[in-house]
Amino acid sequence: MAASPRKDRFPTTARSWIDGQLGRGAEGLAETNHHIMSMYGEPLKAYYNGSSFRSMGEPDDVIASFFADRLGRADFLDHWQASGRKLRHWLIVAFRYFLMEQRATRSLPMERRQVSDTRATAEGNITGGIVDDSARDAEEIFHSEVARSLVRRAMVVAEQQCAADDLHVHWQIWARHTIDGCSFPDLSEEFDRPAVRLKVMSRTVSNRFRQVIRELLAWPGALPHQLDEEIRELMSDLAKGED
Numbered sequence: 001m002a003a004s005p006r007k008d009r010f011p012t013t014a015r016s017w018i019d020g021q022l023g024r025g026a027e028g029l030a031e032t033n034h035h036i037m038s039m040y041g042e043p044l045k046a047y048y049n050g051s052s053f054r055s056m057g058e059p060d061d062v063i064a065s066f067f068a069d070r071l072g073r074a075d076f077l078d079h080w081q082a083s084g085r086k087l088r089h090w091l092i093v094a095f096r097y098f099l100m101e102q103r104a105t106r107s108l109p110m111e112r113r114q115v116s117d118t119r120a121t122a123e124g125n126i127t128g129g130i131v132d133d134s135a136r137d138a139e140e141i142f143h144s145e146v147a148r149s150l151v152r153r154a155m156v157v158a159e160q161q162c163a164a165d166d167l168h169v170h171w172q173i174w175a176r177h178t179i180d181g182c183s184f185p186d187l188s189e190e191f192d193r194p195a196v197r198l199k200v201m202s203r204t205v206s207n208r209f210r211q212v213i214r215e216l217l218a219w220p221g222a223l224p225h226q227l228d229e230e231i232r233e234l235m236s237d238l239a240k241g242e243d
Contacts, residue, residue, distance in 0.1 A: 022078075
């Protein structure tokens with residue numbers, strides 16, 4: 001009996017899924033924008049709340065305005081793809097630029113001087129400008145929140161993949177060991193299976209989880225060693241956020 005085809009799974013990768021969606025016209029662009037907003041909305045809010053811009057308005061309103069402005073531009077994601085930069089870096093720089101634009105329109109003298117010292121070399125790419133300690137702290141918060149968001153998304157996708165492949169028990173064992181901290185000897189009693197077998201089952205899920213993380217982190221033109229470095233950086237950002 002032929003195996004039934006797998007259902008299309010939630011998009012995990014900026015490298016392939018966004019490329020495919022952008023080729024589908026308006027409908028694909030809408031799905032891409034939704035994915036970006038759901039993945040990066042909370043990290044951007046965390047950055048905003050920790051920055052010197054936080055008095056400009058309610059976080060949700062500011063983030064919504066940013067997404068409406070930037071994602072509403074037909075060439076915003078085209079420029080990102082052409083840049084070869086990581087999506088999270090592209091977004092945070094674009095967000096800072098957006099916030100400085102908003103300050104400038106409110107005719108604040110100091111902010112005008114800061115913006116005049118900032119040259120936009122491309123959409124979402126800034127050179128020059130003032131970066132103080134509070135800005136650096138806020139950016140660290142952003143990257144920590146991105147790490148958490150990516151890990152949460154990776155867990156959802158990996159669990160969906162395991163469910164689709166009838167690996168429910170594998171997922172349960174991995175979650176009990178990795179998330180709950182249960183030892184394999186204890187799990188051996190719980191699942192009535194040898195600890196050695198449980199380790200193999202858990203490793204199967206671990207491999208899938210790592211692959212999903214790689215796909216979530218991918219950007220156009222990313223090489224394997226660059227993804228490995230990005231994963232190490234991500235884990236470092238996550239650890240900083242838990243200090």
